[in-house]
Amino acid sequence: MSTYFSYPYPVLGNGDDIGSEIHDPIVECDISDETLKINISDLYTNYQYIDDLICDNKAIWQIRLLCPRTYVRQTYTTKDKQWVHHCLGQDFEGTVNVEIQVVANAEMPNYKPIAMHQDYSDTSFHIKPGETLSSQATYTFNVDKDYDPLKAPVSSILKIRKGVHKEGAYNAIFEEDFITVELSEKDWSEYAGIRDRIPSFLHASIVLPVIAEAISLMDRFESNIWSSRLKEIISNKEITSSSSYVIAQEILNFPLQRAFLDINASLDKG
Amino acid sequence: MDSLKILNSSSLSKLRSALLNSEDIPELYLNSDIRPIFTEDCFVNTTIKVPSTVPNLKVDITSDRTRAKDDAKNALLIYEYLGSLSRTQASDTRLWVTLTHSIFWDYTFARWPSISKNSYILEHWFEKKGGGLGALRRNSISRLWWAAYLTxxxxxxxxxxxxxxxxxxxxxxxxxxxxxxxxxxxxxxxxxxxxxxxxxxxxxxxxxxxxxxxxxxxxxxxxxxxxxxxxxxxxxxxxxxxxxxxxxxxxxxxx
Structure with missing residues (x-):
């Protein structure tokens, strides 16, 4: 959770403003059509100075729920170590962010955290209610009521269909809820003959480059269903590479290798 | 009260695809007299109930500035017509694209007349996907509903x-x-x-x-x-x- 922003006073977790690591809380979400249950536990910073301020009601945990697709931005505060909240399921769709941080809950004329960076010397600060005291932890999850992330087939994010052009290159459309690949009429008729016989070839030739590009476009299209599903697939598979081509190959279970094996087997059969 | 029908995903996809795949502005959007034609099987039923009389949204076409003059009145008319939808319903692109391409076709043309690029049509007749908070706030009708709903x-x-x-x-x-x-x-x-x-x-x-x-x-x-x-x-x-x-x-x- 190490970030850096220039605040007018030291902020826990903001670079080396304060010589202490901040503890990350645990966030769990339970999603159904009717409700969205959010359970946040382990709400403590592990930095005594701020944890004491929370106990004294001078600081407070702020929890913000953001859902850009449905224009939700709800903010709650708590001083407890656990926070459970039920939201109306119909208020959320697509990407939901949970932002957690500590904010001042009272005016503090002599705010002087221990272990401040030496540049602050012996200075004390005048903090007002609402001012940020710790950096923000952000957790993202996906509210997608019709989707089973355990299956996560590529067909849940990408569709192939016949385009209106007679021949030539295929198009990939990312602007819709599902990525759509449009084949020329000529390619479509060939595609129909091959998709059930050597599907791995289609993965290697069509799906792989499109998914690789989609990975690089995920943030730009964050409100599209395909983007949140793709993020979830990557997260479930615990892929650590930063290369979109490597990630795409892992998602598709190494399609080139599978295509080589399938084509060779097909050729061997004669 | 009537049940509102909206375009199904496949019809919406075809409509948008025709726009995205065209280098020129499709003829449909060059002349408000040409209206999109949809067959009955292009629609799906919804649980949204609307009055049988469609509100008459007004646009003062004297200048670009006057076109926005009645936005608040129109927002309230749309909000009254569609009622208090759930946020999930109101984030459904199919609803807004149906409205801009059917009963509010003339209004959309009058309010957003500066069609010089397909992206302009995408923004105001469809939903500019990937446009973050701007996406729903640009569609000619959804912007009005959301403005009223939130205020x-x-x-x-x-x-x-x-x-x-x-x-x-x-x-x-x-x-x-x-x-x-x-x-x-x-x-x-x-x-x-x-x-x-x-x-x-x-x-x-x-x-x-x-x-x-x-x-x-x-x-x-x-x-x-x-x-x-x-x-x-x-x-x-x-x-x-x-x-x-x-x-x-x-x-x-x-x-």
């Missing part, structure tokens, strides 16, 4: 806003849509999604807008200062009265 009698949905209770339930809709710049500065910024920040900001603006010559410049200056302030201050965590004063002072400092 009509806000104290009825959030008791913290009781301090703003007024006999004029539509006061904040009129302020929000009084200037395109304000609409943009409030609804296309993340803080504008917060009921508290949105209403406190609109309330503060309402006090000072009559006192300035350039309302757009006031809104721009306020946004600049507000964007700096929220980098270190979490406005939603302070009391409604403190927030109200904070934003009042901020707007006053920009006058």
């Amino acid at each position: 009509v009698a806000p104290w009825e949905r959030n008791s913290e806003l009781d301090v703003f209770k007024s006999s004029d339930r539509e006061k904040y809709t009129h302020i929000l849509l009084s200037q395109q710049q304000i609409f943009f500065d409030v609804l296309e910024r993340s803080y504008g999604s917060s009921d508290k920040v949105r209403i406190c900001l609109l309330d503060a603006l309402s006090h000072f807008l009559p006192k300035v010559k350039s309302k757009d410049n006031l809104s721009k200056s306020v946004v600049k200062k507000l964007s700096l302030l929220i980098k270190h201050k979490q406005l939603e965590s302070i009391s409604i009265n403190s927030l109200r004063k904070e934003l009042y002072d901020l707007v006053e400092s920009c006058v």
